[in-house]
Amino acid sequence: MFSYLKSALVLAGFCFVGAASAAGPAEKFPGIGRAATPAEVRAWDIDVRPDFKGLPKGQGSVRQGEVVWEAQCASCHGTFGESSEIFTPIVGGTSAEDMRAGRVASLLPGANQPQRTTLMKVATLSTLWDYINRAMPWNAPKSLSADEVYAVTAYILNLGNIVPAEFTLSDANIREVQERLPNRKGMTTTHAMWPGRELGGSARPDVQGSSCVRDCKKDVAVKSVLPDYARNAHGQLAEQSRLVGASRGADTSRPSPASLTSKVPPAHAVQAQAAPEKIASKGPTGATGTSAVMPLLQKNACIACHGMDNKIVGPSFREIASKYKDHADALNYLSGKIKAGGQGVWGNIPMPPQALSEADSNRLAQWLVKDF
Amino acid sequence: MLSRFIRRAPESFLDREQIQAVRAGRRSFLAGAMAAAAGTMATQQALAQGGNDPAIMNLPAHSKGLGQPVAASGYGQPSEWEKNLQRRQSPGLTRVPQSSVSFAPLQGLFGIITPSGLHFERHHQGWWDIDPSKHRLMINGSDETMLKRPAVFSMDELMRLPSTSRMHFIECGANTGMEWGNVAVPTVQYTHGMLSCSEFTGVPLRTLLEMCGADLKRAKFVLAEGADGSGMTRTIPMSMVLDGQVLVAYGQNGEMLRPENGYPLRLVVPGVQGVSWVKYLRRIELGDMPYATKDESIHYVDLLPDGTHRQYTSIQEVKSVITSPSGGQVLLEKGFHTLTGLAWSGRGKVKRVDVSADGGKNWKPARLEGPVLSKCLTRFNADFVWDGKPAFFQSRAVDETGQIQPTYAELRKVRASRSIYHNNAIQSWALTENGEVGNVQLS
Numbered sequence: 001m002f003s004y005l006k007s008a009l010v011l012a013g014f015c016f017v018g019a020a021s022a023a024g025p026a027e028k029f030p031g032i033g034r035a036a037t038p039a040e041v042r043a044w045d046i047d048v049r050p051d052f053k054g055l056p057k058g059q060g061s062v063r064q065g066e067v068v069w070e071a072q073c074a075s076c077h078g079t080f081g082e083s084s085e086i087f088t089p090i091v092g093g094t095s096a097e098d099m100r101a102g103r104v105a106s107l108l109p110g111a112n113q114p115q116r117t118t119l120m121k122v123a124t125l126s127t128l129w130d131y132i133n134r135a136m137p138w139n140a141p142k143s144l145s146a147d148e149v150y151a152v153t154a155y156i157l158n159l160g161n162i163v164p165a166e167f168t169l170s171d172a173n174i175r176e177v178q179e180r181l182p183n184r185k186g187m188t189t190t191h192a193m194w195p196g197r198e199l200g201g202s203a204r205p206d207v208q209g210s211s212c213v214r215d216c217k218k219d220v221a222v223k224s225v226l227p228d229y230a231r232n233a234h235g236q237l238a239e240q241s242r243l244v245g246a247s248r249g250a251d252t253s254r255p256s257p258a259s260l261t262s263k264v265p266p267a268h269a270v271q272a273q274a275a276p277e278k279i280a281s282k283g284p285t286g287a288t289g290t291s292a293v294m295p296l297l298q299k300n301a302c303i304a305c306h307g308m309d310n311k312i313v314g315p316s317f318r319e320i321a322s323k324y325k326d327h328a329d330a331l332n333y334l335s336g337k338i339k340a341g342g343q344g345v346w347g348n349i350p351m352p353p354q355a356l357s358e359a360d361s362n363r364l365a366q367w368l369v370k371d372f
Numbered sequence: 373m374l375s376r377f378i379r380r381a382p383e384s385f386l387d388r389e390q391i392q393a394v395r396a397g398r399r400s401f402l403a404g405a406m407a408a409a410a411g412t413m414a415t416q417q418a419l420a421q422g423g424n425d426p427a428i429m430n431l432p433a434h435s436k437g438l439g440q441p442v443a444a445s446g447y448g449q450p451s452e453w454e455k456n457l458q459r460r461q462s463p464g465l466t467r468v469p470q471s472s473v474s475f476a477p478l479q480g481l482f483g484i485i486t487p488s489g490l491h492f493e494r495h496h497q498g499w500w501d502i503d504p505s506k507h508r509l510m511i512n513g514s515d516e517t518m519l520k521r522p523a524v525f526s527m528d529e530l531m532r533l534p535s536t537s538r539m540h541f542i543e544c545g546a547n548t549g550m551e552w553g554n555v556a557v558p559t560v561q562y563t564h565g566m567l568s569c570s571e572f573t574g575v576p577l578r579t580l581l582e583m584c585g586a587d588l589k590r591a592k593f594v595l596a597e598g599a600d601g602s603g604m605t606r607t608i609p610m611s612m613v614l615d616g617q618v619l620v621a622y623g624q625n626g627e628m629l630r631p632e633n634g635y636p637l638r639l640v641v642p643g644v645q646g647v648s649w650v651k652y653l654r655r656i657e658l659g660d661m662p663y664a665t666k667d668e669s670i671h672y673v674d675l676l677p678d679g680t681h682r683q684y685t686s687i688q689e690v691k692s693v694i695t696s697p698s699g700g701q702v703l704l705e706k707g708f709h710t711l712t713g714l715a716w717s718g719r720g721k722v723k724r725v726d727v728s729a730d731g732g733k734n735w736k737p738a739r740l741e742g743p744v745l746s747k748c749l750t751r752f753n754a755d756f757v758w759d760g761k762p763a764f765f766q767s768r769a770v771d772e773t774g775q776i777q778p779t780y781a782e783l784r785k786v787r788a789s790r791s792i793y794h795n796n797a798i799q800s801w802a803l804t805e806n807g808e809v810g811n812v813q814l815s
Contacts (some may be wrong), residue, residue, distance in 0.1 A: 032529045033583060036522040041512050044655050047595060047605060053514060086467050094437045107679035107789065116412040120672060121681060124664040131514075131666035134603035138471075138497060140553045143603040164654060184682055187673070193685040193794065195644070196611035198592050199662065205689060207786045209776030209798070213726065217815075220731030220764060222802070224554040224813040233463060234558050237700040239456050246709055247455070247701035250808050252558075260802060260810035304470065312468055 046142075048130040052174060055129065059170035060151025062158040068148050069155050071352060072137045075305065075313055085259045086313055087138075090118040091159040095183040101164065102185035119160040123187045125178045129153050139301035231256050289371030293364060300356050302364070315346045321372030334365035381764035450487075456480075459490055459633060462562050465550070473544070475565025478695045478714065483741075484539070484555040485751040486568035488625050493632045494544055494646060495565065496602035496667075502652060504628075504636040507599070509620065511584045513591070514659035520585025527636050531622060533575045538619070538642070541569040541716045541749045543688045545645035545672055548795040555811050559700035562757060563811065564693045567714070569718035569749040572640045573623025577656065578614045588614060591658035595665075596639045599654035605647040605665040608641060617642050620653065643718030643747035645687045645793075647672055688718035690777050691796040692725055692752070698801050699811035703758060711738070711754040716773035722750040724770040729756060731800065731814050732779065733765030738767065763803040764814060780813055 002149070048054040070079070077083050081091035093106040093113045104120045108112040113120075122128055133149045135141045144152070154169035162180050163169065169177065178184065178192040189199040192206065210216065232252040234240075241249030297303050305313035306320075317324075324330040341353040354361070415425050417471075459474040466472040486492075487734045493499070513519035544566035550556040557563055580586065594613055598604035612618050619640040622628055629635045634651030641648045647667055658713040662668075662684060673681035692715035697703055711729075715722045721744055726735035738752040752767070769777045782795045787794075800810040 029533060029583060032532055033523040033580075036510055036512060036524045040510065040524065041522055044510050044597075045512055045657065046603075047597065047657065047663060047665070049659070049661060049662065056706075057528060103679065104805070105674065105679075106405065107681075109677055109679075109790075116675070118670055122670050123681075123683075124669055126667040127664050129668055130605075131670065134605070135497065135601065135666065138601075141497065141603065178401050187669070187683040188676070189681050189683050193682070193687045193689070195609045195687060198610070199684055205775050207689075207778045207783055209770075209778040209782055210498075211770070211776055215733060217733055218734070220733065221815040222812050223815055225802075226558055226811055230556075231558070234460075234562060235463075237558060240458075240460065240477065240479075240559065240561065241456055241701055243453055243456065246705075247697055247703050247807075247809075250700050251554045252700070252704050256810065257804045257808050259387045259808050260808065260812075261805055304468065307469070 007084075031080050037260045037301050046130075048126045048133070050124040050126050052126055054170070055126065055171050055174065057171045058146040058150050059168050059172075060147045060149070060154055061168040062151075062154045062163065064148075065153070065155025065158075068144070068152050072144075073152065075352065076138060081156055084115055088115055088117065090156055092117045093120040094160055094162075094178060096161070098182035102181070102183070103182045104186060107186065119156070119162075119182060121183060121186070123181065123184050124152075125174060125181055128156065129174075139304040148269035189235075225260060226256075228256055259317070289367050293367045293371075296356075296360055296364060300354055300360070302354075314351055318372060319346075319369060321368045325369050325372065330369045331362070331365050334368055335361045338364055389526050389558060407811045439509070452683065454480075456664075457490065459492060459563060459565075462550070462557060471496055473546075473566060476568050478560045478565050478693070479698050479701065480512075481695065484569050484633075484714070484743075484751050485541065485625065486570060488570065488630050490540070491568040491624075491630065491633055492544070492566045492569065495632075497600060499632050499651065500600055501631040502576070502599070502636060507636050507654070509580075509637060509653060510655045511580055512655070512657055513586075514657055516588055518591045518658040518660070519581075520587075521583075523580075523584045524733035525580070527622065529535055530575060530620065530637070533579065534577055535573050535623075536619065537573040537623065538572055538640075539569065539571045539743075539748045540640060540642045540743055541567060541688075542646045542649055543567045543691075543716070543718075543797055544687065545647060545688070545793040548797070548799075549792045551797075551813075552791060552795050553789040555813055558623045558811055560695050560698040560799075562695060563699070564695075564714075567716075567749075568623045569716075571626070572617040572619060572621040574621030574640060577613050577618045577620050577639070578616055580620060580656070581613070586658055593662050594618075594734045595655075595657040595659060595663050596648070596650040596653060597655040597657070598634075599652040604647070604650050604652075604667065605653070605663060606650060606667060607662040607665065608639070608648060608684065609644075612641060612644070620656075628653070629674075636730060641686075643688060643720075645688055645718075647670070648686060670720070672793060674787070674791040674793045685794060686718075688716070689796045690717040690719065690722070690769050690771040690775045691715070692767040692777055693799045694727070694765050694767045694801060697765065697803060701809045703803070703809070706758050706760050709756045711756050711765060711767075713738075713752055713767050715740075715750045715752055715767070715769035716745060716748065717769065717773075717775070719775060720746045720772040720801065722769055723772045723774075725750075725752040726768045726770075727754045728754075728766045729763045732798070734768050735768065758803070760805060762805055765801045765803065765809075766798050766814075768798050781815070 076086040076089055082089050092103055098104045105111065107120060129149060132152050150169045154163060154167055157163045157177065158167060163177060181312055190201055192202050192204055194201050237252045238249040307316045309318050310316050324334055338354055341351040416425055418424060418426055457477040457480040459476055461472060461474050474493040475492050476486055489669055507527050509525045509530065512522040547566035548563055551563055573790040592610055594608040596608050597604055608618060620637060621640045622637055624630065624633060629638055637653045639650045639653050671763055673683055674685050675681055692713060694711055694713035696712050703709065711727055715725045722740065725740060727738045728735045740756040741751040741753060744750050777796060777798055783797045800812050800814045802810045
């Protein structure tokens with residue numbers, strides 16, 4: 001009886017799978033996955049391709065873009081998209097001649113251009129629209145309407161002198177603007193670093209090393225070393241190596257052996273490194289009070305602009321705490337300031353008003369005044 | 373009855389905070405190092421006087437007492453003595469911690485698998501710990517003909533499908549990017565630490581596409597999209613999807629992916645730079661043209677000397693590095709040492725690694741330790757007897773396609789030094805007479 005049942009089951013199972021295979025792969029795994037509804041696909045399928053497939057209808061003017069920019073973008077990117085304080089600059093380094101040629105001259109070696117800006121690199125306007133739409137503002141991505149995305153895109157293009165101040169960008173004219181992008185002809189896919197040939201690349205790598213094994217060169221000269229001033233820039237290396245084994249980490253609080261710095265590279269060629277904070281400094285969640293408010297700081301994206309011990313866009317929490325902790329009215333003042341935002345106390349970059357409850361702003365003020 | 377013989381541990385008399393304080397004191401580096409140094413010195417003095425090693429003669433507490441119980445920690449942690457090995461940021465490299473990098477401590481790792489807690493991190497808009505019951509994977513087409521049945525999968529469903537487990541390296545395209553022009557950082561953690569290797573478990577993407585009735589002839593490109601704020605998107609090579617290499621993965625080293633590595637779902641694209649291994653994977657779209665997303669048209673484009681940018685650079689080319697001895701380490705003794713390091717190629721298996729101790733004048737083959745797997749880290753070792761003289765260590769890998777890792781001169785001759793991405797040059801470490809090792813670039 002048992003064996004009869006078992007073989008019947010096996011047979012049934014076999015028939016089922018066999019029939020399913022003939023019907024198609026979907027039925028090979030019955031019960032797994034379901035059809036996506038058209039509304040679900042619309043909700044998630046937000047990408048915009050270089051041929052503008054996926055671009056929603058809409059429009060936005062440079063002037064409208066300026067309003068959104070000042071309120072939501074300028075604090076990180078600067079009023080004119082020029083700031084390099086938080087991210088690499090968006091605007092700069094392109095010319096009217098670049099717009100005609102479709103190639104950016106300041107990308108050539110020897111050009112006096114300190115940093116590559118977004119407008120120097122971007123070759124497809126769809127990319128800029130899609131970027132803002134999916135990932136901006138940085139601490140509140142996917143919060144802009146389609147018209148606002150058009151407007152901000154128009155504002156950036158105007159800052160780069162690609163469209164005039166009275167311009168309104170829309171799905172109807174975006175292809176014309178594409179033909180004005182300064183670096184629209186600046187990309188190449190003829191390389192061997194894409195698997196497959198569909199981009200017109202080659203199978204042969206552009207760089208090949210040597211297989212020489214004996215007497216491969218006469219002299220060995222040191223061309224570049226870490227300069228002595230950068231020795232401790234990554235903190236005390238003795239604390240970054242294992243305490244058992246063939247070696248220990250070097251004590252970088254003491255000078256390098258002369259033989260490691262005998263070759264002094266040109267100063268301009270050395271990447272400047274910020275002086276590190278003390279390795280043993282308390283981490284951001286060191287204080288019990290801080291870990292308690294961390295969810296609040298994260299939820300309101302406070303830590304996008306304020307570091308615990310370091311200035312980011314705004315002052316560090318420690319600076320704020322030490323400035324106000326002895327003020328009689330510090331709790332009320334800071335709680336109000338968190339909600340209202342402001343500009344001028346710590347510099348020109350404005351802090352936007354924050355939409356959090358009074359109880360939460362009080363709690364943060366309390367933490368700043370009492371727990372730091 | 374037994375309790376009469378068991379002495380209460382001193383911890384019982386300390387409160388939680390006091391225990392923490394004691395532990396912190398005992399763990400502090402200087403205290404630990406001095407204690408270790410004192411121990412070594414006492415041993416050496418004793419041995420020099422023809423005596424016996426006090427580490428042997430004086431039975432330590434752990435030989436004469438009762439150890440800790442099972443499950444003292446529900447998720448085991450590394451030894452207290454291993455605290456120095458942490459993933460770390462490079463000061464000044466980025467300005468906001470949510471759009472930043474932490475580097476894996478390659479100087480202290482063995483074998484080829486990276487412990488999940490030390491896996492390097494790269495986030496563009498911060499990381500999340502996503503509730504897996506609310507995570508969905510959608511598959512659709514750029515038009516109706518790409519795919520017959522746009523579908524949604526839950527994690528529960530994905531984890532019912534036949535799975536496969538494979539070991540692969542993941543390397544950020546910008547790994548070693550700080551060193552294109554000159555020496556910039558001190559240790560292998562910062563020169564090469566945007567590199568990790570895990571066993572990943574998941575479902576071949578091809579299986580899911582077939583379940584949806586994909587037209588695998590018309591669809592030439594795949595877009596992968598993340599669910600996080602950055603909405604990471606990259607165009608994935610269809611050839612790698614078709615041959616079953618690309619996985620929709622949930623497992624990493626025997627457990628679920630870590631949140632910092634994309635929990636609960638990420639794409640695995642073997643041999644291809646990390647940015648394409650989209651974390652928090654929420655959507656796959658099939659299309660007939662590449663997508664020129666933000667991270668393939670504004671970022672992750674490689675500047676060439678003629679002012680053009682290479683777009684869709686994906687394969688991580690053949691590369692190796694000696695992880696010990698390496699920059700920032702000091703050899704304790706002369707005599708026998710092992711040069712150990714890692715080699716990898718996004719084009720397949722590592723075929724050979726040569727090492728040099730004279731700055732590339734002469735080379736000898738290193739031993740490849742098994743397993744040697746395709747698009748996976750390979751551990752190599754070579755013997756070295758240090759006579760106290762300076763040396764310049766280098767390693768040079770060759771992959772199964774015959775590509776040979778270039779010197780800086782060979783690389784810069786073609787790509788100059790402003791590319792940021794895909795620096796696979798031979799790394800040099802200088803060993804000085806006092807045993808300290810430094811990062812150098814040689815002629």
